[in-house]
Amino acid sequence: MQFYCCFCCGKGSNGRKKVKTEPSWRIFALKELHAATNSFNYDNKLGEGRFGSVYWGQLSSGSQIAVKRLKAWSSGEETDFAVEVEILARIRHKNLLSLRGYCAEGQERLFVYEYMPNLSLVSHLHGLHSSESLLDWTRRMKIAVSCAQAIAYLHHHATPRIVHGDVRASNVLLDSEFEARVTDFGYGKLMPDEDGATKTTKGGNNIGYLSPECIESGRGTYMGDVYSFGVVLLELVTGKRPIERLNQTRGITEWVLPLVYEKKYGDIVDPRLNGKYVEEELKKVVLVALMCAQSEPEKRPTMSEVVEMLMNESKEKMTYLEGTPLFNRNNAGEAIDEISEEKQHQKQEQE
Numbered sequence: 001m002q003f004y005c006c007f008c009c010g011k012g013s014n015g016r017k018k019v020k021t022e023p024s025w026r027i028f029a030l031k032e033l034h035a036a037t038n039s040f041n042y043d044n045k046l047g048e049g050r051f052g053s054v055y056w057g058q059l060s061s062g063s064q065i066a067v068k069r070l071k072a073w074s075s076g077e078e079t080d081f082a083v084e085v086e087i088l089a090r091i092r093h094k095n096l097l098s099l100r101g102y103c104a105e106g107q108e109r110l111f112v113y114e115y116m117p118n119l120s121l122v123s124h125l126h127g128l129h130s131s132e133s134l135l136d137w138t139r140r141m142k143i144a145v146s147c148a149q150a151i152a153y154l155h156h157h158a159t160p161r162i163v164h165g166d167v168r169a170s171n172v173l174l175d176s177e178f179e180a181r182v183t184d185f186g187y188g189k190l191m192p193d194e195d196g197a198t199k200t201t202k203g204g205n206n207i208g209y210l211s212p213e214c215i216e217s218g219r220g221t222y223m224g225d226v227y228s229f230g231v232v233l234l235e236l237v238t239g240k241r242p243i244e245r246l247n248q249t250r251g252i253t254e255w256v257l258p259l260v261y262e263k264k265y266g267d268i269v270d271p272r273l274n275g276k277y278v279e280e281e282l283k284k285v286v287l288v289a290l291m292c293a294q295s296e297p298e299k300r301p302t303m304s305e306v307v308e309m310l311m312n313e314s315k316e317k318m319t320y321l322e323g324t325p326l327f328n329r330n331n332a333g334e335a336i337d338e339i340s341e342e343k344q345h346q347k348q349e350q351e
């Protein structure tokens, strides 16, 4: 697992003193960000989320950035903001979209990120790029593994360890090589609600991604992230949204499970792939996804186990897993009960 150090100083492994290099993040002046984004011009706007609007920009060095301009900020929390941002900025992994810096002037609070030319996974599955079918099977597998590695890094290796709290397809950005760069981690800590609950678990576009226990408690958890990642995996291979609202609301797990009982994996896969996928890999992703998206948190694997399974699990082990109760028709009643319970929670959340 590769990660980068923010500051290179002190001695290297060969004992020679290293040259102190520029930190990989810094504080930006508001003036500089105004110049980079053409004064936050509407034409530069990439989109809008719960925390603010995101603008494309270009620094005088030529490098492209994405600037998130946060909504109204209460000035009383200035010190906390700087401290928390500096902690977040030190969390670096090749599949996390780390901060390049921030700006805190007057009432303005802005985050500066590297610009991701292939935008988000959601734009390829359901949005702007969905008709172009740029996500072939190889790319989808690469996204699955790199996204899992990023979340596993947050859970098991980052200091401090971090619950993402808002794992979903719109928070999986894609770099020029179509590798995942997971974003929006740590926001819950930075911007808690008045009642202390993390905003990331409240309302918004995360319906369908939240585990039953996170809906219940209003807080993100490690195992809640695992559940959400399972939903993202299913979305990635099926091309379907996490929740369908046709005659009735139906979760993606509810749609996939009966097809797994029937071993109809070909009916699960995104038709835009035109049948071009690796069957064993598809089976592996679907089974791992369903293990992650179980209602009971203690039954879910950890993110490091997920990475291990996605990367190394043998065909034999997958065949064995397929025979376990979770994927067995005899267990169908129980599994559907669990899903209905989850649906109930989601309905309550909507109300």
Ligand SMILES: Nc1ncnc2c1ncn2[C@@H]1O[C@H](COP(=O)(O)OP(=O)(O)OP(=O)(O)O)[C@@H](O)[C@H]1O
Pocket (backbone or CB within 6 Å): 046, 047, 048, 049, 050, 051, 052, 053, 054, 066, 068, 097, 113, 114, 115, 116, 117, 119, 120, 166, 170, 171, 173, 183, 184, 204, 205
């Ligand atoms: N670094 C980036 N490079 C390219 N596009 C980006 C970048 N960061 C965000 N975007 C795009 O900007 C838009 C808004 O992003 P933002 O993170 O604010 O909202 P969101 O994740 O869609 O929703 P929410 O904030 O409610 O979780 C999204 O369409 C996202 O794809």
